[in-house]
Amino acid sequence: MREIVWGRYHRLSGLKSLMDAPPEYKLRELKATLDELPNRDVVLVGDSGQHDPEVYSETARRFPGQIRRIFIRDVTGEGPESPRYQKDFQGLPRELWQVFRDPADIRDAIPN
Numbered sequence: 280m281r282e283i284v285w286g287r288y289h290r291l292s293g294l295k296s297l298m299d300a301p302p303e304y305k306l307r308e309l310k311a312t313l314d315e316l317p318n319r320d321v322v323l324v325g326d327s328g329q330h331d332p333e334v335y336s337e338t339a340r341r342f343p344g345q346i347r348r349i350f351i352r353d354v355t356g357e358g359p360e361s362p363r364y365q366k367d368f369q370g371l372p373r374e375l376w377q378v379f380r381d382p383a384d385i386r387d388a389i390p391n
């Protein structure tokens with residue numbers, strides 16, 4: 280992700296609308312973006328307030344070779360062992376996803 284020139288990709292310029300979108304729209308737009316960037320590794324960062332865990336886990340299943348990490352900021356107080364996360368990320372490697380509260384918790388976890 281560090282190598283992407285953000286303005287170059289029209290899909291990425293609408294990130295604000297993607298953040299507020301329903302899950303079906305997020306999945307569709309992430310799929311289209313990843314299809315356009317097949318040789319790019321991606322780190323997904325979201326929060327637990329809406330559907331990011333569900334959307335990102337499904338995206339990781341559809342694009343296992345491109346999704347390097349998933350970070351979910353815990354704004355709902357559920358914690359990483361909650362039934363929600365266990366269901367969402369079932370079958371995905373535990374080292375692929377991380378639930379965090381403080382951004383400092385993931386500072387050193389973002390892959391190069």
